[in-house]
Amino acid sequence: MAQQRYSRYEKARIIGARALQVSYGAPVLTDTEETEPILIAADEYDAGVLPFTVRRGER
DSSP: OOOOOOOHHHHHHHHHHHHHHHHTTOOOSSOOSOOSHHHHHHHHHHHTOOOOOOOOOOO
8 A cells, every 4th residue: 555645734743743742751663863852753754653644624
């Protein structure tokens, strides 16, 4: 199954939400050298390990 393409706004929302989770102590899902939650979330996004889905409204 092909990976879903996200708009830049969806990507920003996903990374922001994940960074908040990491800042509150959620376990990190990938090996990374980063210490800032936003950078950790970006690394996780790039690795494709985030368990987020985007529901788009009907047009």
